[in-house]
Amino acid sequence: MNQPLGAVDAFAREVRLHVFGKAADTGRVPQPPEIAAALGRSQAEVEQALRRLAAGKVLILAPNDGNIWAANPFCAVPSPFRVEARGKTYWGICIWDALGIVAALGTDAVIRTACGDCSEPMLLKIAGGKLKRSEGIVHFAVPAHHWWDNIGFT
Amino acid sequence: MLIFRAEEHIDRWCETRNIKRGATLTPQQGWQLAHGWYKDKLKPEWRRHTLEEAETLLASVGLTGPFWNLRD
Numbered sequence: 001m002n003q004p005l006g007a008v009d010a011f012a013r014e015v016r017l018h019v020f021g022k023a024a025d026t027g028r029v030p031q032p033p034e035i036a037a038a039l040g041r042s043q044a045e046v047e048q049a050l051r052r053l054a055a056g057k058v059l060i061l062a063p064n065d066g067n068i069w070a071a072n073p074f075c076a077v078p079s080p081f082r083v084e085a086r087g088k089t090y091w092g093i094c095i096w097d098a099l100g101i102v103a104a105l106g107t108d109a110v111i112r113t114a115c116g117d118c119s120e121p122m123l124l125k126i127a128g129g130k131l132k133r134s135e136g137i138v139h140f141a142v143p144a145h146h147w148w149d150n151i152g153f154t
Numbered sequence: 155m156l157i158f159r160a161e162e163h164i165d166r167w168c169e170t171r172n173i174k175r176g177a178t179l180t181p182q183q184g185w186q187l188a189h190g191w192y193k194d195k196l197k198p199e200w201r202r203h204t205l206e207e208a209e210t211l212l213a214s215v216g217l218t219g220p221f222w223n224l225r226d
């Protein structure tokens with residue numbers, strides 16, 4: 001379906017607000033069939049909007065299909081970066097995104113994760129907008145200007 | 155990006171994977187970076203940071219030097 005660019009952009013914005021709103025409210029990132037049903041549009045239209053959002057680095061699609069891998073900072077699948085907040089569980093794709101979930105929600109939270117090397121459990125707590133408990137060291141393996149070359153690895 | 159218990163855990167992780175060691179942050183720097191990057195993401199008026207805004211954020215967290223250069 002060919003639509004005027006403005007209409008595509010307007011719908012992409014609607015999809016963005018729906019996806020991120022659902023992720024924040026429920027801890028689950030909705031996928032194309034649910035988004036289409038919720039917004040009363042076809043799945044093809046939703047997938048087109050998601051590709052547009054992914055091209056704009058607003059979210060990340062899973063390789064080889066139209067599903068959302070991460071409406072970053074919210075990861076669509078369980079990960080080793082678990083965030084407990086508002087009585088719900090969220091997942092980030094990395095420690096930056098786990099912290100980012102807390103920042104986006106603007107709430108107190110506990111992050112349960114593990115050392116990237118030895119897998120020993122690690123815990124961070126945020127309360128009142130401040131990091132109240134932390135341990136360890138954050139490591140970026142990829143230099144900043146290559147972050148989006150392979151965002152999964154980054 | 156991952157979190158490790160200690161410096162030697164980072165070294166071992168890099169050696170095991172034959173990956174060059176990158177850059178490290180304290181969890182406090184990580185929180186400041188994540189907060190600046192994502193605090194507005196749920197807002198309807200959200201937009202991506204400009205390159206200049208991202209550079210300012212990195213610098214405000216103390217992340218400067220070639221590793222943190224966002225330009226090609």
